[in-house]
Amino acid sequence: MNKEKEKNEYSQNSLHAVVIKVQNLNICRAFYRELLELGAPVMDSNFWVEFKIGTSASLVLEQIVTGEIVPEGRGRISWLCMVEDLEKMIKKLKENGYDPISEEIDLLGMKTLQFCDPEGNQFVLCERKKEKE
Secondary structure (H helix, E strand, O other), rough: OHHHHHHHHHHOOOOOOEEEHHHHHHHHHHHHHHHOOOOOOOOOOEEEEEEEEEEOOEEEEEOOOOOOOOOOOOOOEEEEEEEEEHHHHHHHHHHHOOOOOOOEEEEEEEEEEEEOOOOOEEEEEEEOOOOOO
């Protein structure tokens, strides 16, 4: 690989991780691992839980330290969770007491619906586009 091409490949800005500060790490870990089916964390400690998302990014849950001042603004940040079967995931969330906080909308040809995790952090479920046969 020539030096210019190598430099361009590694100098691109990219999203590495989304960090969500949480009060109860155990409840949130279970929610993201089991209900949203993100799988086993790649890092799992008593203050940091990291789920690999795709090949280049992570979703991190960080325990709020006692006495830490958490800035206001919940609801300003939301993340998108792409799922294979939107109806199945909606049913699973509802069965576990998590109702949508929005009406289903079409976004760029994909069905989407907004939910909150156990601590009120918003996320959007989006059904992966099916390949045309």
